[in-house]
Amino acid sequence: MGIPITYSEQELILALKGRDDQAFNFLYDNYAGALYSIIKQIVTDNSELASDVLQEVFINIWRKIDTYDQSKGRLFTWMLNIARNASIDTLRSKSYQNSQKNQELPDNVYKGVANQTTHLNVDNIGLRKVLEKLKSEHRVLVELAYFKGFTHEEIAEMMSIPLGTVKTRIRNALLQLRAYLQ
Amino acid sequence: MNVKEYIASGIIELYVMGLATESERAEFEQYCTQYPELVAARREFEEKLEKHASENAEHPPVEVKVKLLEAIGSPGSLKSVSNPPKIINYMENSTSASRGSGMSRFAAAASIILILGLAWFGYHQNSQNKELSNANNALKEKLNSTDSILNQIIAEQKVVKDPNVTVVNMVGTQVAPKSSANIYWDSTSANVYLVVKNMPNLPSDKQYQLWALIDGKPKDLGVFDASDNKVILQMKNTQKAQAFAITIEQKGGSPSPTLDKMQSLGKLRQNQ
Numbered sequence: 001m002g003i004p005i006t007y008s009e010q011e012l013i014l015a016l017k018g019r020d021d022q023a024f025n026f027l028y029d030n031y032a033g034a035l036y037s038i039i040k041q042i043v044t045d046n047s048e049l050a051s052d053v054l055q056e057v058f059i060n061i062w063r064k065i066d067t068y069d070q071s072k073g074r075l076f077t078w079m080l081n082i083a084r085n086a087s088i089d090t091l092r093s094k095s096y097q098n099s100q101k102n103q104e105l106p107d108n109v110y111k112g113v114a115n116q117t118t119h120l121n122v123d124n125i126g127l128r129k130v131l132e133k134l135k136s137e138h139r140v141l142v143e144l145a146y147f148k149g150f151t152h153e154e155i156a157e158m159m160s161i162p163l164g165t166v167k168t169r170i171r172n173a174l175l176q177l178r179a180y181l182q
Numbered sequence: 183m184n185v186k187e188y189i190a191s192g193i194i195e196l197y198v199m200g201l202a203t204e205s206e207r208a209e210f211e212q213y214c215t216q217y218p219e220l221v222a223a224r225r226e227f228e229e230k231l232e233k234h235a236s237e238n239a240e241h242p243p244v245e246v247k248v249k250l251l252e253a254i255g256s257p258g259s260l261k262s263v264s265n266p267p268k269i270i271n272y273m274e275n276s277t278s279a280s281r282g283s284g285m286s287r288f289a290a291a292a293s294i295i296l297i298l299g300l301a302w303f304g305y306h307q308n309s310q311n312k313e314l315s316n317a318n319n320a321l322k323e324k325l326n327s328t329d330s331i332l333n334q335i336i337a338e339q340k341v342v343k344d345p346n347v348t349v350v351n352m353v354g355t356q357v358a359p360k361s362s363a364n365i366y367w368d369s370t371s372a373n374v375y376l377v378v379k380n381m382p383n384l385p386s387d388k389q390y391q392l393w394a395l396i397d398g399k400p401k402d403l404g405v406f407d408a409s410d411n412k413v414i415l416q417m418k419n420t421q422k423a424q425a426f427a428i429t430i431e432q433k434g435g436s437p438s439p440t441l442d443k444m445q446s447l448g449k450l451r452q453n454q
Binding site: 024035074076077084126170177 | 190191192193195196198199200203211214224227228229230234235236239240241242243245249251255
């Protein structure tokens with residue numbers, strides 16, 4: 001037990017699907033930090049909330065590992081999406097909304113989101129740092145789609161832009177994002 | 183389909199980052215089974231994203247892992263929990279799962295406290311038993327000695343009140359002016375009793391000796407100690423006596439008195 005074990009991705013997936021505690025330990029030690037960072041970027045630097053979400057995410061990973069399909073993507077991609085979805089769900093949850101209800105509610109969703117977008121304290125961590133390099137019209141779309149979880153249709157409506165334009169801009173934004181990922 | 187164009191469209195990024203629609207996803211997954219270069223391109227972006235995320239990793243609080251391993255450690259709790267446990271401050275209560283583990287921890291703590299409590303109780307009971315037993319023995323001893331003192335007092339009373347008993351007040355001599363004792367002599371039964379009133383303590387190799395003086399000759403009536411001052415002492419019998427004398431002798435007594443060490447002398451009244 002005391003000997004550090006490393007896994008190839010393939011071995012790790014097999015061990016996890018075999019409910020190997022040690023593999024889960026390894027998974028946590030190697031990926032918790034990366035997922036915690038992305039969770040914080042979405043729940044906007046609320047460390048306590050991010051810790052709650054991180055725990056929830058790893059429990060979901062443990063419970064749902066059987067549903068992970070390697071042909072559809074890497075393990076990290078799968079976990080990253082679980083983390084992102086859990087973070088967005090938390091932001092939208094009743095309890096979180098209640099905790100925020102003392103704050104002034106925006107007249108319309110876009111205005112509120114736009115305000116939040118310009119007042120974030122997490123601009124210089126992770127993907128958000130890369131996002132800063134994009135043009136603002138692209139940045140807002142990625143913010144709304146990726147970090148706030150709005151659908152393309154919702155974004156089109158709230159920004160009064162044609163759906164096709166939203167789709168094209170988001171794709172362009174992501175391609176630029178990719179170019180900045182080194 | 184032109185794979186290069188498809189790759190360049192941004193669909194890979196959309197798909198990997200979870201922003202593709204259901205139909206876009208289905209289509210992408212379908213193409214992946216047909217075009218290995220699409221899979222390779224997807225994989226390339228995934229690795230970039232993962233690398234970037236790893237480089238920007240931030241250490242989560244240690245208690246998250248502790249809580250998590252606790253939850254994973256009990257397989258039942260993982261399956262039964264619909265809402266995963268929240269990380270909680272140790273002072274707060276939260277969801278059922280964390281409460282569950284809290285309960286088991288509480289139960290463990292409680293049973294340890296119970297065991298310690300029982301051990302202490304057992305130890306305490308045992309030592310209390312010993313104390314009680316010791317106290318009981320002490321009381322028994324005390325009762326025995328009190329009983330014997332009482333019996334002696336009763337005997338003394340009997341002697342003192344007996345009309346046949348003559349009381350001889352022994353007074354100190356010049357050698358020992360403060361020495362005093364009483365002799366109770368029952369002339370009918372010839373019993374002689376002695377009550378020490380005040381006799382100085384002697385060295386451990388010496389004892390007091392009582393004599394009866396009969397026609398000028400001393401008769402040994404036995405030895406006693408200064409410490410025999412609480413009780414009536416029955417001495418040797420004598421039918422006759424004109425006087426009684428107390429001397430200091432070697433321990434165990436002497437056949438004849440050392441008269442220069444005579445401590446006390448009591449004469450009987452002439453009519454006796």
